[in-house]
Amino acid sequence: MSELFRGARRPTIAGVGTTAQGELPGQGANQIAVAAIKLALHDAGLRPADIDGLITCKNLRSNIGTDEQIAMLAGLNPKYSATLDYGTGNFSLHLAAMAIAAGLAETIVLCYGTNQRSARKPFGTPVGGGADFQRVSGLVHVAGPAALAFNRHSHLYGTTSEQLGWVSVAQREWAAMNPLAIFRDLLTIDDYLNMPIWVEPLRRPDLTMISDGGAALVLTTAERAKHLAKTPVYVAGMAEQTALRGDQNADNLLRPWLAQVAQRLWASAGIGPPDVDVLFIQDATSVWVLQMLEWFGFCGIGESGAFVADGNTRPGGSLPVNTNGGQLSEAYMWGWLHLAEGIRQLRGEAGSRQVEGAQITVDCSSHDFLKGAASVLTTLEQL
Amino acid sequence: MSHPGGLPLPDLSDPINAPHWEGLNHGRLLVQRCLECGRARWRPAEICPTCWTPGGEWIDFPARGQLYSATVYRRAMAPGFKDHVPYAVGLVELAEEIRMVGRLTSTEPPPVGTTMTGAFLHVSADFTLLAWRPVAE
Numbered sequence: 001m002s003e004l005f006r007g008a009r010r011p012t013i014a015g016v017g018t019t020a021q022g023e024l025p026g027q028g029a030n031q032i033a034v035a036a037i038k039l040a041l042h043d044a045g046l047r048p049a050d051i052d053g054l055i056t057c058k059n060l061r062s063n064i065g066t067d068e069q070i071a072m073l074a075g076l077n078p079k080y081s082a083t084l085d086y087g088t089g090n091f092s093l094h095l096a097a098m099a100i101a102a103g104l105a106e107t108i109v110l111c112y113g114t115n116q117r118s119a120r121k122p123f124g125t126p127v128g129g130g131a132d133f134q135r136v137s138g139l140v141h142v143a144g145p146a147a148l149a150f151n152r153h154s155h156l157y158g159t160t161s162e163q164l165g166w167v168s169v170a171q172r173e174w175a176a177m178n179p180l181a182i183f184r185d186l187l188t189i190d191d192y193l194n195m196p197i198w199v200e201p202l203r204r205p206d207l208t209m210i211s212d213g214g215a216a217l218v219l220t221t222a223e224r225a226k227h228l229a230k231t232p233v234y235v236a237g238m239a240e241q242t243a244l245r246g247d248q249n250a251d252n253l254l255r256p257w258l259a260q261v262a263q264r265l266w267a268s269a270g271i272g273p274p275d276v277d278v279l280f281i282q283d284a285t286s287v288w289v290l291q292m293l294e295w296f297g298f299c300g301i302g303e304s305g306a307f308v309a310d311g312n313t314r315p316g317g318s319l320p321v322n323t324n325g326g327q328l329s330e331a332y333m334w335g336w337l338h339l340a341e342g343i344r345q346l347r348g349e350a351g352s353r354q355v356e357g358a359q360i361t362v363d364c365s366s367h368d369f370l371k372g373a374a375s376v377l378t379t380l381e382q383l
Numbered sequence: 384m385s386h387p388g389g390l391p392l393p394d395l396s397d398p399i400n401a402p403h404w405e406g407l408n409h410g411r412l413l414v415q416r417c418l419e420c421g422r423a424r425w426r427p428a429e430i431c432p433t434c435w436t437p438g439g440e441w442i443d444f445p446a447r448g449q450l451y452s453a454t455v456y457r458r459a460m461a462p463g464f465k466d467h468v469p470y471a472v473g474l475v476e477l478a479e480e481i482r483m484v485g486r487l488t489s490t491e492p493p494p495v496g497t498t499m500t501g502a503f504l505h506v507s508a509d510f511t512l513l514a515w516r517p518v519a520e
Contacts, residue, residue, distance in 0.1 A: 124461025130426050130484075132393035132400065136512060137485050139472045141460035148474055152452035155495040198458040245432070247482055248425065253452065253474065 002268045004101050005236050008223040011097035013233040013377065014107075015044025015218030016343045021331035022182045024212040025118045029064045033113025034074045036214030040109060044218045045229030051218075053080040053105030055096050057087020057334075059114050060121060070111065080104040087112055088282060089215070089335040090365040090373035094238050096219045106220060112336050113214035123210055127368045129246040142368060143199040143207055146285035149253040150201065153290065156302060161201035163305030165192040167286035168205035168328050170314040175325025177315070177353035180337070182211060183329040206286040208327040215336035217343075222381075231347045236360070236383045237269025237376035244370055252369055258295035261372040265296075265362070269376040269383065273297045277358040278345050279319055282335035282365035283326040289313075292364045293321075296374070320355045335365040339377075346379045391463040392510055399427050402441045407511040410503045412446040414481065415439035425481040446501025446513065448477035453492035475499050475515050488516040 004010070017039025019032055027035075033056065041048065054076060058065040067081040080099050084091055092110045099105050124141045126134035139145065153159050169189050175181035187205060195203040225232035241260040243249050249257070266272050273296065281292040290304035298319060299307040307313075313321035324330045324341035331337055342361035344350045350358075359380050366372045376383075395404050406413030416423045417431035417439045430437050453473035459465045471487035488502050499515040506512050 122461070132397075133426060134484055135391050135461075136393050137472055138456060138464060138467060138470050139484050140464065143460055144454065144456070144472060147454035148452040148472070151454055152495065155452065196457070198456075199460065200455040200457065247474075247484070248432075248480075250480070 002237070004097070005234070005269070008221060009101060010222040011100045011219055011235040012222045012225040013217055013235070013343055014220050014225045014228045014230060015040040015046065016340045017041070017043055017216045018180060018337060018340050019113075019214040021180055021213035021333070021337070022211050023117055024115060027115060027212070029059050029113045029115045030069050030073050031113070032115060032212065032214035033065065033070055033111045033216070036113055036216035037074060037109050037111050040111075040216035040218050043230060046107065046218065048074065048076060051076060051107055051109050052078050053096065053099055053108030054078040055082050055084070055087070055092050055099075055108060055110040057084040057092055057112050059116060062121075065113065078105065080108070086367050087334065088365045088367060088373065089339040090238075090363055090375050091240075091371070093217065093219070093235070093339065093375055094240065094373060097235050097238065100219060100221060106224060108219045109216055110219060111214065111216035112334060114333075115212045116332075117210045117212045121210065141199075142284050143202050145253060145369065146206075146287040147199045147202050149255075149291070150287045152253055153302070157305070159290070159302075159305035162189065162193060163309040164201065164206065164286055164290065165189050166308045167289045167313075168192060170308065170311070170317075171283070171322050171326045171329050172205070173315050174320075174323045174353055175329035177351065178325050178330060181325040181330040182209065183325065202285065205328060208284050208332040211331045211333075213331050213333055215333055215340055217339065231379055233343050233346050233377050233379060234381065234383070235375060236378045237265055237271070238374065239264035239268055240371065240373040242371045246369055255291055255366070255369060255372070256295065258292060258364075258366070258372045261364070261374050262296040265374045265376065271360065271376065271383070275360055276319070276362045278323055278342065278355050278361045279321045280335075280338035280342050280361060280363045281322060281326070282338055283322065283328050284368070286328060288366065289321065289326075296362070296364060315353065323350065323353050323355060335363065338363055338365070342377050346377060390467075390506060390512070395509060399429065403427055404510065406441070407503055407513055408509065412444045412501055412513065413441045414444045416442045423479045423481060425483065444481070445478060447518070448475040448483070448499055450474075450493060450495055450497045450499050450515070451476050451482070452495055453487060455490055455492065473499070473515060486512060486514040488514050493517045
């Protein structure tokens with residue numbers, strides 16, 4: 001287990017804030033980010049003057065969301081600040097944890113705000129490099145490579161589109177209990193199978209709907225968090241791996257390098273898959289859920305379809321997954337809302353979707369076919 | 384097989400990719416081979432990603448490989464593809480660890496593992512699309 005996750009300076013989440021999700025017309029992305037910061041500070045019982053670090057992230061393919069813009073808007077002069085180009089919750093969390101461990105700051109607020117739906121940002125673009133070659137072939141939108149990945153998996157292991165459908169069905173059952181979720185009407189497997197196919201075999205529920213929203217976290221030291229308003233949530237492990245060479249890596253559609261994230265994650269936290277109470281998987285597409293379940297060792301390689309179809313990830317199942325509804329049902333927030341939900345589960349604040357006795361959560365996220373990151377969060381001081 | 388127009392065309396003037404696009408117009412698949420380490424590379428680039436030697440020579444590469452996976456777009460997922468759906472896309476594994484995504488000529492993709500060969504579809508006077516079909520077809 002890493003020394004980073006022990007002692008008085010252990011990175012610890014003291015606050016979480018989430019704005020309304022969906023459509024926030026008339027609000028800029030930075031304004032939404034500051035609204036989330038305000039909520040996170042209030043949650044932690046802190047004032048703006050208590051913040052000495054700021055980590056922001058840009059909106060997709062834009063220059064909106066920099067630390068300079070957000071600090072100016074919020075009137076902050078933090079000791080330390082940084083901006084990530086693609087700040088999925090985990091990547092921002094890891095940077096913040098490093099800054100605290102290095103003593104650059106004591107209390108960092110990390111945030112993401114987007115108005116990508118109201119601003120009609122184009123998402124039908126190629127992902128993962130070689131855009132000219134992908135676009136001219138028609139391999140546009142993340143649905144294309146996700147479908148290729150699923151069909152390869154199906155060829156190798158016999159995974160069916162009905163099994164895939166259970167990812168969305170199970171997450172919708174969780175979302176139905178989450179007031180923050182955009183999609184709360186139950187979806188049956190028959191509903192799913194009767195929907196038109198968009199990119200074979202993917203259907204509408206297999207893909208994130210583009211939405212507006214904001215989220216923020218407050219990260220501080222374990223010592224400081226003890227004296228704040230809420231139950232401290234400790235970072236107990238983290239790991240990353242890139243595959244920046246993209247589609248020239250063998251089997252890159254299947255993202256086998258996620259197994260390296262998993263291996264280092266378990267080593268850094270000193271736990272394994274059976275120890276996890278609630279699992280969060282950033283789900284730009286439902287296919288990502290199948291891949292992560294396998295590479296992180298929650299089921300065998302090739303067994304994720306049956307694992308999901310057997311109901312393991314549903315309410316009452318053996319491994320609650322994406323109890324917020326995930327991006328497929330809750331909102332498209334680059335994994336930030338998965339972190340927020342994990343924190344609320346660990347604090348016992350998850351209402352009717354609360355997983356009894358949740359003490360350890362794992363968050364798995366990825367930047368399409370290029371980067372993976374994962375974190376272990378816990379309320380257990382000794383972990 | 385002809386190809387419907389309206390495709391979002393690549394930047395044919397980009398000097399890095401231009402020889403490749405020009406090769407397709409003549410029914411040739413051109414890729415770069417490093418003059419230092421001898422590795423063929425895809426996609427075109429200023430330097431060899433293996434030994435970082437600048438440049439490289441353009442060589443004729445066999446437009447032949449195994450279908451790794453395929454899908455069919457039934458809905459246009461980006462502007463410019465409305466007149467194209469349904470269409471199929473696949474990933475083909477060529478020799479020397481080169482992997483290419485490309486349009487398939489049929490909207491009923493052959494099984495994974497099928498040996499595919501290149502089909503050069505003339506889209507316009509200055510652009511030819513490399514698509515893939517089973518060798519037996």
